[in-house]
Amino acid sequence: MFYKNKVKEIEEKASPINILTYRKLVWMKFKSHKLALIGSIILVALIIFCFFGPLFTTKSYEDMDFSAIFSPPSISSGHLLGTDELGHDVLIRIMYGGRISLIVGFLSALLTTVIGTIVGLLSGFYGGIVDRFLMRFVDIMLSIPMFPILLILTMVFGSGLMNIVMVLTVFGWMSISRLVRGLTLSLKESEYVISAKAVGVKNMEIILKHIFPNVLPIVIVSATLNVSYAILSESSLSYLGLGIQPPMPSWGNMLQKSMNYILGTVSGTTPWWLTFFPGLFIFLAVLNVNFLGDGLRDALDPKFTSNS
Amino acid sequence: MKQYFLKRFLELIPVFFLISFIIFMLINLMPGDPLLQMRMDNPRAVMNDPQRIQALREYYHLDDPLIVRYFIWLKSALTGDFGYSSMYKVPVWDLIANRLPNTLILTIGAWILGLIIALPIGIYSAVKKYSFFDYSTTVMAFIGISLPSFWFALVSIILFSVTLKWLPVSGMETYGITGSWNIFWDRLKHLILPVCVLGLVQVASWVRYIRTSLLEVLDQDYVRTAYAKGVPDKKVIFKHALKNAMIPIVTIIALDIPYFFGGALIIESIFSWPGMGRLMYQAVIGSDYNLAISCLMFLTVITLISNLAADLIYVLIDPRIRVGKKA
Numbered sequence: 001m002f003y004k005n006k007v008k009e010i011e012e013k014a015s016p017i018n019i020l021t022y023r024k025l026v027w028m029k030f031k032s033h034k035l036a037l038i039g040s041i042i043l044v045a046l047i048i049f050c051f052f053g054p055l056f057t058t059k060s061y062e063d064m065d066f067s068a069i070f071s072p073p074s075i076s077s078g079h080l081l082g083t084d085e086l087g088h089d090v091l092i093r094i095m096y097g098g099r100i101s102l103i104v105g106f107l108s109a110l111l112t113t114v115i116g117t118i119v120g121l122l123s124g125f126y127g128g129i130v131d132r133f134l135m136r137f138v139d140i141m142l143s144i145p146m147f148p149i150l151l152i153l154t155m156v157f158g159s160g161l162m163n164i165v166m167v168l169t170v171f172g173w174m175s176i177s178r179l180v181r182g183l184t185l186s187l188k189e190s191e192y193v194i195s196a197k198a199v200g201v202k203n204m205e206i207i208l209k210h211i212f213p214n215v216l217p218i219v220i221v222s223a224t225l226n227v228s229y230a231i232l233s234e235s236s237l238s239y240l241g242l243g244i245q246p247p248m249p250s251w252g253n254m255l256q257k258s259m260n261y262i263l264g265t266v267s268g269t270t271p272w273w274l275t276f277f278p279g280l281f282i283f284l285a286v287l288n289v290n291f292l293g294d295g296l297r298d299a300l301d302p303k304f305t306s307n308s
Numbered sequence: 309m310k311q312y313f314l315k316r317f318l319e320l321i322p323v324f325f326l327i328s329f330i331i332f333m334l335i336n337l338m339p340g341d342p343l344l345q346m347r348m349d350n351p352r353a354v355m356n357d358p359q360r361i362q363a364l365r366e367y368y369h370l371d372d373p374l375i376v377r378y379f380i381w382l383k384s385a386l387t388g389d390f391g392y393s394s395m396y397k398v399p400v401w402d403l404i405a406n407r408l409p410n411t412l413i414l415t416i417g418a419w420i421l422g423l424i425i426a427l428p429i430g431i432y433s434a435v436k437k438y439s440f441f442d443y444s445t446t447v448m449a450f451i452g453i454s455l456p457s458f459w460f461a462l463v464s465i466i467l468f469s470v471t472l473k474w475l476p477v478s479g480m481e482t483y484g485i486t487g488s489w490n491i492f493w494d495r496l497k498h499l500i501l502p503v504c505v506l507g508l509v510q511v512a513s514w515v516r517y518i519r520t521s522l523l524e525v526l527d528q529d530y531v532r533t534a535y536a537k538g539v540p541d542k543k544v545i546f547k548h549a550l551k552n553a554m555i556p557i558v559t560i561i562a563l564d565i566p567y568f569f570g571g572a573l574i575i576e577s578i579f580s581w582p583g584m585g586r587l588m589y590q591a592v593i594g595s596d597y598n599l600a601i602s603c604l605m606f607l608t609v610i611t612l613i614s615n616l617a618a619d620l621i622y623v624l625i626d627p628r629i630r631v632g633k634k635a
Contacts, residue, residue: 035447035450139323140323140326140327140330143323143327143608143611143612143615144327144330144331144608144611145566145569145604145607145608145611147573147574148573148588148589148592148603148604148607149331149334149604151589151592151593152334152335152337152338152592152600153334155338155339155592155593156334156337156338156339228454232456235456235458236456236458236574239458239574240574240577240589241593255458255459255462258462259462259578262462262465262466262470262477263470263477270466270470270471272466275459275462275463275466276463276466278459279456279459279462279463282456282459283454283455283456283459286454286456287450287451287454290450290453290454291450294450
């Protein structure tokens with residue numbers, strides 16, 4: 001993005017004397033994208049914080065501290081990010097809630113990517129009636145108002161973790177499939193695919209060995225963007241009370257509960273920390289996934305273009 | 309050209325019916341019983357008489373197969389009868405007609421606000437590519453894209469309404485206010501927060517689109533020619549480049565119209581804004597089948613129309629596209 005000079009430098013280094021493999025090149029470009037590097041470090045820190053953080057405390061997300069209800073964030077009371085109306089420690093709940101949000105994000109991004117890639121590859125490669133049928137279906141799916149349908153589906157199927165992942169997957173694979181289809185269409189006409197066909201390589205093998213590796217960079221980039229989309233959708237659903245159900249905390253349902261006290265508690269003060277911190281973590285997770293995606297886009301693009 | 313429009317329009321019709329079928333099926337999968345609300349509102353013995361319930365079930369075709377019920381619904385919907393809302397006890401169409409203006413005020417306000425902010429920022433950061441300004445807008449755009457709108461809304465309520473007490477917390481009007489100027493001012497104050505939240509959330513991605521689109525055009529030969537001829541910078545950007553850069557931007561902005569209605573769902577719920585989004589949310593939560601189906605179908609129609617509009621605008625304003633003739 002803002003490292004044109006750096007790219008030039010890398011290109012010079014990639015002279016015949018100093019051979020760089022694609023993988024090395026990608027890593028060098030990724031390293032020079034500062035936002036992406038910082039983003040991935042923060043993301044790893046977030047994952048460690050959510051999955052290993054609870055191991056360092058004896059308290060669980062259900063433990064209540066009745067002596068400290070609505071206590072504001074402070075170091076002396078032992079509740080770094082304060083407590084809620086039942087004396088739950090906000091920090092610990094954020095860790096457990098983060099597990100849910102991150103699992104939903106990564107799992108549904110993985111599933112949507114797999115489905116979208118398969119549909120896109122088949123549609124683009126085989127063309128004809130397969131293509132027309134699949135792409136029509138994609139058009140229809142894209143015209144359905146997504147968010148209200150997510151609401152209805154979580155009501156129909158219930159709101160467990162796996163159900164949310166399933167609902168987000170069923171309504172999330174279309175854009176990737178369009179992208180992959182477009183790329184496959186142009187790759188299909190490339191010389192190496194035509195020659196592979198000419199020597200009698202089987203269709204499946206052409207798709208897997210010759211086309212798939214070339215769509216992979218774009219697929220990886222869209223997959224990261226899908227992670228952020230899924231995290232946002234899960235938290236929105238939980239916020240509306242249809243996602244992960246209490247007592248299990250999730251970033252979204254912590255925000256929903258905080259809504260009850262937005263005008264102040266019995267004592268008259270607004271416990272802003274109940275609203276601020278869970279949302280901050282959603283924001284941090286999504287932001288850094290997006291940074292990572294941008295860095296990957298710049299690094300994985302084999303054409304050295306970086307004008308976005 | 310006319311033929312192309314007609315063809316595109318006719319293509320929408322089967323899509324519309326398919327989506328209406330999917331939505332009808334999904335809504336009828338929702339847990340709950342359409343008669344439950346009716347019985348709860350009317351707890352007299354008459355309503356709980358099994359014979360009467362059975363008669364009502366038959367009257368509403370509740371025991372018919374779903375596919376038969378779909379066609380019954382379709383027939384009455386096509387004649388303009390969308391049924392009664394079980395929650396509000398009024399015809400669904402009246403409810404929608406009542407709520408739609410409120411949503412339009414909110415979304416059009418947010419749309420205009422978003423454009424007013426996004427256009428100059430996007431243009432300026434494309435013109436000053438790789439400058440400090442460009443760099444900071446890119447970071448800001450990332451922040452904007454990643455901001456959960458409902459959190460943004462909640463934090464601004466806490467800040468501006470609860471702590472600073474500048475703006476009302478929620479709703480659309482304060483009761484008991486007289487005088488047309490006071491009413492206008494009161495409405496405006498209620499509008500500020502939801503419009504800002506809805507509009508600002510959209511600014512980030514628009515800025516990115518405007519910047520990318522303008523950069524692409526600025527790279528082209530005819531722009532370089534204009535510069536070489538000695539045309540002033542401002543004229544090149546606004547007269548030569550922006551005209552072509554606007555083509556994809558207009559389509560993107562048209563495609564975002566349904567997002568505003570969908571995104572309004574959460575924002576309207578947070579601010580208790582009596583619009584379509586909140587109505588839809590209440591209908592789904594309260595298992596108000598007729599209302600939910602109608603709201604969803606309404607949103608679908610808006611989505612389909614804005615997709616079509618985006619395509620048509622593209623064809624109309626881009627002279628490079630010739631429809632009907634083979635290239």
